[in-house]
Amino acid sequence: MSTPTDVVVTGLGATTPLGGDVATTWESLLAGRSGVSRITDDWAKDFPAQLVARLTDEPADQLDRVRVRRLDRSQQVAVVAAEEAWKDADGAGSGIDPLRLAVVFGTGIGGALTLLGQDDVLETKGPKRVSPFTIPMLMPNGPAAAVGLAIGARAGVHAPVSACASGAEAIRWGLDLLRFNRADMVVVGGTEACVHPLPMAGFAAMRAMSTRNDEPERASRPFDKGRDGFILGEGAAALVLERADAAAARGATVYARLAGAGATSDGYDLVAPHPEGEGAARAIGAAIRDAGLTPADIGHVNAHATSTPLGDLAEATAIRDAIGEHPLVTATKSQTGHLLGAAGALESVFTILALRDQVVPATANLEDPDDGAAIQALDIVRREARKATFSAALNDSFGFGGHNMALVFTTA
Numbered sequence: 001m002s003t004p005t006d007v008v009v010t011g012l013g014a015t016t017p018l019g020g021d022v023a024t025t026w027e028s029l030l031a032g033r034s035g036v037s038r039i040t041d042d043w044a045k046d047f048p049a050q051l052v053a054r055l056t057d058e059p060a061d062q063l064d065r066v067r068v069r070r071l072d073r074s075q076q077v078a079v080v081a082a083e084e085a086w087k088d089a090d091g092a093g094s095g096i097d098p099l100r101l102a103v104v105f106g107t108g109i110g111g112a113l114t115l116l117g118q119d120d121v122l123e124t125k126g127p128k129r130v131s132p133f134t135i136p137m138l139m140p141n142g143p144a145a146a147v148g149l150a151i152g153a154r155a156g157v158h159a160p161v162s163a164c165a166s167g168a169e170a171i172r173w174g175l176d177l178l179r180f181n182r183a184d185m186v187v188v189g190g191t192e193a194c195v196h197p198l199p200m201a202g203f204a205a206m207r208a209m210s211t212r213n214d215e216p217e218r219a220s221r222p223f224d225k226g227r228d229g230f231i232l233g234e235g236a237a238a239l240v241l242e243r244a245d246a247a248a249a250r251g252a253t254v255y256a257r258l259a260g261a262g263a264t265s266d267g268y269d270l271v272a273p274h275p276e277g278e279g280a281a282r283a284i285g286a287a288i289r290d291a292g293l294t295p296a297d298i299g300h301v302n303a304h305a306t307s308t309p310l311g312d313l314a315e316a317t318a319i320r321d322a323i324g325e326h327p328l329v330t331a332t333k334s335q336t337g338h339l340l341g342a343a344g345a346l347e348s349v350f351t352i353l354a355l356r357d358q359v360v361p362a363t364a365n366l367e368d369p370d371d372g373a374a375i376q377a378l379d380i381v382r383r384e385a386r387k388a389t390f391s392a393a394l395n396d397s398f399g400f401g402g403h404n405m406a407l408v409f410t411t412a
Contacts, residue, residue, distance in 0.1 A: 005178075005179050005243065006243065006244035006245075006257060007174075007175050007178045007179065007241055007242070007243060007244065007257065007258045008241070008242065008243070008244045008247050008254045008255075008256065008257050008258065008412055009239050009240065009241060009254065009255040009256050009257075009258060009352055009409070010088075010089040010240050010241075010242055010247050010252040010253060010254055010255065011085040011086060011087075011088040011089025011090075011091065011187075011238075011239065011240030012084075012085055012088055012237075012238070012239055012240075012255060012349050012352065012353075013080075013081040013082055013083065013084030013085030013086070013087075013088060013189070013236075013237065013238040013239075014081050014084070014235065014236065014237040014238070014346055014349055015055060015057060015059065015062075015077050015080045015081050015084075015235050015236055016035065016055065016056070016233075016235040016236075016237070016336055016339070016346060017035025017036070017053035017054060017055060017056060017233050017234070017235060017336050017337055018033060018035045018056065018335060018336055019056055019057070020055075020056055020057030020062070020080075021084055022084065022088075022349060022353075024056075025346075025349075026349075026350070026353050028335075029332060029335055029336075029350065029361050030359065030361055030385050032335070032362060032364060032384070033335065034216070034217035034220075034334075034335050034364065035053040035054070035056070035233065035335060035336050035337060036051055036052070036053045036216045036217055036219060036220060036231050036335075036337055037051070037052065037053070037054065037216050038050050038051055038213055038216050039051070039052055043197050044197070044200070047197075047200060047201065047204060048204050048209075048211050049200065049203070049204040049209035049210060049211050049213070049229070050211075050213045051209070051210060051212070051213060051216050051219050051231050051232075051337075052195050052200075052231065052232050052233065052234075052337065053231050053232070053233030053234070053336055053337025053338075053339075054195060054233075054234060055077065055193075055234055055235055059073065059076035059077050059079075059080050060076065062080050063076055063079065063080065067079065067146075069133075070133050070136075070137070071137065071142075071146055072110075072111035072113060072114040072137040072138065072142060072143075072193070073113050073193035073234075074107055074109075074110060074111055074112070074113070074142070074143055074191050074192060074193040074194070074236075075111070075137065075142050075143045075146040075191070076193075077191050077193055077234070077235055077236040077342075078105055078107075078143035078144075078146060078147055078189065078191035078236045078238070079143075079146050079147055079150050080236065081189055081191070081235075081236035081237050081238040082103075082105070082147040082150060082151065082187050082189060082236075082238040083150055083151075084238070085187060085189070085238040085239060085240050086150075086151050086187060086238075086240065088240070089240035089242075089252065090252065091151060091185065091187075091240060092151075094185065094250055094252070095250070096184060096185050097184070098152045098153065098154040098155075099154050099155055100155050100183055100184040100185065101151065101152065101153040101154065101155050101183065101184070101185050101186075101187075102153055102155040102156045102157070102158070102174070102177050102182070102183035102185070102186045102187075103144050103147045103148040103151070103153045103156070103157045103158065103186065103187050103188075104144065104157075104158040104159075104160065104170040104171075104173040104174045104177070104186060104187075104188045104189075105143050105144035105147050105157075105158075105159060105170055105187070105188065105189050105190065105191065105238075106144075106159060106160040106161065106162070106166030106167050106169055106170040106189070106190045106191075106341050106344075106345075107140055107143050107159070107161060107166055107190065107191050107192055107340075107341040107342075108161065108162075108163045108164055108166050108192055108340040108341030108399065109140075109192060109194045109199070109340065109341065110138060110139065110140035110142065110143070110161070111137045111138035111139065111140070111142055112138075112193075112194040112196060112198075112199060113193060113194065113196055114131075114134060114137040114138045115134075115138040116196055116198055118130050118131060118134045118138075140159055140161050141157070141159035143159070143191045143236075144157045144158060144159040145157055145159075147187060147189075147238075151187060153187065155177075155182065155183040155184075156177070156182070156183065158170075158173055160173060161341075162399050162401065162403040162405075163340070163341070163399025163400040163401055163403060164304070164306075164338070164340050164341065164343055164344070164397060164398060164399040164400065164403075165344060165397040165398055165399035165403040165404065165405040166190050166340075166341035166342075166344065166399065167189060167190020167191075167237065167339075167341055167342050167343055167344035167345030167346070167348070167397065168190075168343075168344025168345070168347075168348065168395065168396075168397035168405035168406075168407055169263065169344070169397075169403070169405050170188045170189060170190055170344075170345065171188045171189075171239065171241075171258065171261070171344070171345065171348055171407055172261035172263060172405060172407065173188070174186035174187075174188035174239075174241045175241065175258055175261050178241060178242065178243055184242060184243070184246060185240065185241070185242045185246075186240075186241045186242070187238055187239075187240055187241075188238065188239050188240075188241055188345070189236060189237050189238030189239060189342070189345040190236065190237060190339075190341045190342040190343070190344055190345035190346070191235075191236035191341060191342050191345075192233075192234055192235070192236070192339050192340040192341045192342045192343075193234040193235075194232070194234070194340070195232060195234055199232065200232060203230075203232065206271070207229065208229050208230060208308060209229040209230060209231070209232065210227075210228050210229040210230065210231055210307065211228060211229070212228060217364075218365050219231055219307075219365075220307045220333055220334045220335070220337060220338075220364070220365060221307055221334060221364075221365035221366060221367070222303070222305035222306070222307045222312055222331035222333060222334050222363055222365075222366065223305060223312050223316065223331060223363065223366055223369055223370055223375050223378075223380055224307075224365060224366050224367060224368055224369065224370065225368045225369065225370050225371065226367075226368065227307040227308065227309060227312060227370075228307075228309070229307060229308055230306040230307050230308060230333065230337070230338040231307075231333075231337035231338060232337060232338060232340075233333075233336055233337030233338055233339045233340075234339065234342075235336075235339050235342055235346065236339075236342050236345070236346075237339075237342055237345035237346035237348070237349050238345065239345065239348065239349065239352075241258060244257070244412070254412040255352050255353075255355075255356055255412070256352045256355050256356065256409045256410065256411060256412055257409065257410045257411070257412050258407065258408075258409060259290075259291035259292070259293070259392070259408045259409060259410045260287045260288065260289070260290030260291025260292070260293070260407070260408040261286075261287050261290055261405070261406065261407050261408070262282070262283040262284060262285065262286025262287030262288075262289075262290060262404075262405070262406045263283055263286070263403075263404065263405050263406075264279045264280075264282045264283040264286065264404045265279060265401075265402045265403060265404065266278070266279035266280075266402030266404065267279070267402060268402055269402065270400065270401060270402075271400045272310060273310060273311055273314040273315070273398060273402075274314060274402075275310070275313075275314055276314065276317055276318075276321075277314040277315055277316075277317040277318030277319075277321070278318075279402060279404045280314065280315060280318035280322075280396065280398060280404045280406075281317075281318040281319075281321045281322040282322075282404070283396065283404035283405060283406040284318060284319065284322035284323060284394065284396060284406045285322045286406070287394065287406035287407060287408045288322075288323070288394070288406075288408060290408070291392070291408040291410065293392055293408065293410075295322065295323045295324050296324070296326070297391070297392045298323050298327050298390075298392050298393065298394050298408070299326075299327055299328065299388065299389075299390020299391065299392060299393060300327055300328045300329075300330075300351070300354055300355075300360050300388070300390050300392075300393035300394070301319055301323065301327045301328070301329045301330075301393065301394050301395075301396070302330055302331075302332060302347045302348075302350055302351045302354070302393070302394070302395045302396075303315055303316075303319065303329055303330065303331045303396065304333075304343070304344075304347075304396050304397050304398050305331030305333060305334075305363075306333055306338050307331075307333060307334070307338075311398070312331075312370070312375070313370065313372045313374065313375060315396070315398070316372065316374035316375045316377075316378055317372075317374040318396075319374070319378060319396075320374045320377050320378060323394070325377045325378060325379065326379070327379065327390075327394075328360045328379055328381050328386060328388055328390075329363075329378050329379060329380045329381065330354075330360050330361050330362065330363050330380070330381050331363045331366075331380070332346075332347055332350050332361055332363075334363050334364035334365050334366070335364050343397060344395065344397035344405060344407075347395050347397070348395045348407055348409070350395075351393045351394070351395040351407075351409055352409055354393060355390070355391075355393050355409055355410070355411055358387060358388060358389060358390070359385050359386065359387050359388070360381045360385060360386050360388055361381070361385050362381050362382050362383055362384050362385050362386070363380055363381060363382045364382075366380060366382040391410055391411045392408060392409070392410045392411075393408070393409050393410075394406055394407065394408050394409075395407045395409070
C-alpha cells in the first residue's frame with residue numbers, strides 16, 4: 001500500500017547509441033546489439049583510442065530549426081529525451097500547475113562541443129564571428145534550462161554536475177523535491193554529447209579508454225579479464241517522477257516506484273575508486289535502507305561497470321559486500337558505451353524496464369570473467385538475457401571526484 005510520500009515513475013524517454021527512443025533502445029539491448037563503432041574521421045587516425053558509441057538518430061532531425069541553432073548537442077538530446085518522457089507521462093494533460101513542476105537534469109561535461117567549436121571560430125575568424133548563443137549553449141545548466149523551457153517548469157530547474165554520477169544524482173534530487181513537497185511533478189535525467197578530439201585525447205591520456213580498435217563491438221567488456229577501458233558514448237535519458245497518490249488520482253500508468261536513494265563520497269582520490277569499493281558500498285547500503293528494504297530483497301543490479309580494470313573490481317567488491325552474491329547483475333555499457341553524465345539516467349531506465357518485464361539483459365563480451373574474488377562471486381548475466389522474478393532492483397553510478405550514487409526501484 002502506498003504512502004503520501006511514495007514516489008513513482010510515470011514517464012520514460014531516451015535517445016541513445018541503441019535507438020532514438022526508449023522502446024527501440026530496450027529492444028536493441030535485449031537483442032544484444034552494440035552501439036559501438038570505429039571513428040572514421042581523419043582526426044582520429046593517430047589516436048590510440050578510436051572507438052565511440054554515437055547516437056542512432058540525429059537530434060537535429062527531431063527538433064525545430066530554431067532550437068537546433070540555439071542549443072548545444074548535449075541540450076538537444078536532453079530535450080529529445082525529456083519530451084518523450086513528458087509525452088509518455090501525459091504531462092501536458094495532467095493538469096499540473098507549472099509552479100509545481102520542476103526539472104533536475106545532470107551532465108558531466110556540458111556544452112563541450114560549443115565551447116571547443118566557438119574557440120576555433122575565435123581563433124580563425126575573430127571575436128565578431130563568435131555566436132551570441134555561445135554562453136547559454138556551453139553552460140552546464142543549459143540542458144536543464146532547455147528542458148525546463150520545453151515543458152514550462154517553474155518550480156525550479158536544477159543541474160547536478162557530478163561527473164558520471166550526474167544522471168543518477170538528478171534522480172535523487174527529484175525524489176527529495178517530491179518527498180519534501182517542493183514540487184508535485186519532476187522531470188529528471190542526464191545528458192552528454194562530447195565526441196570530440198579533445199575529450200577523446202584527454203581520456204586516452206589517462207588510459208581510461210579501450211584501444212581494441214579493430215573489434216568495436218567487442219571492445220567494451222565489463223568484468224572480463226581482457227577489459228582495457230571504456231567507450232565514450234553520447235545520448236540522454238529522462239524520467240517523470242510524481243507522488244503515487246497524485247499519479248493514481250489522474251489514472252497515470254506507473255512503471256515502478258522510486259523507493260530509495262543513497263549518496264556518498266570516497267574521500268580517496270580524484271579519479272581512482274576506493275580499491276575495496278568502500279564508499280560505493282555505503283551508498284548502496286544507504287539506498288537499500290532508505291527504501292525500507294534489506295539486501296536480501298534486491299534481486300537485480302544494473303552495475304556502473306565501465307570496463308576499466310580498477311573500477312569494475314572495486315564495484316564488484318562493493319556489490320558483494322553491501323548486497324551479497326544473490327542478485328542478477330548486468331553491465332549495459334557493454335552495448336551502449338559510457339554516456340558519462342547520462343549513464344545513471346539511462347541505466348535507471350533499463351533497471352525500471354527490467355522490473356517491468358522481469359528480465360535481466362546480458363552483459364555483452366563477458367567471455368572470461370576476471371579472477372578477482374568479488375567478480376567470481378557475483379551472478380553476472382551473460383550470453384543472453386535471463387528471465388527472473390524480482391520485486392526490487394538497484395542501479396549504481398560513480399564519478400570522478402569520488403561521487404557514489406545508488407537508486408532502488410521496486411514494482412509499484
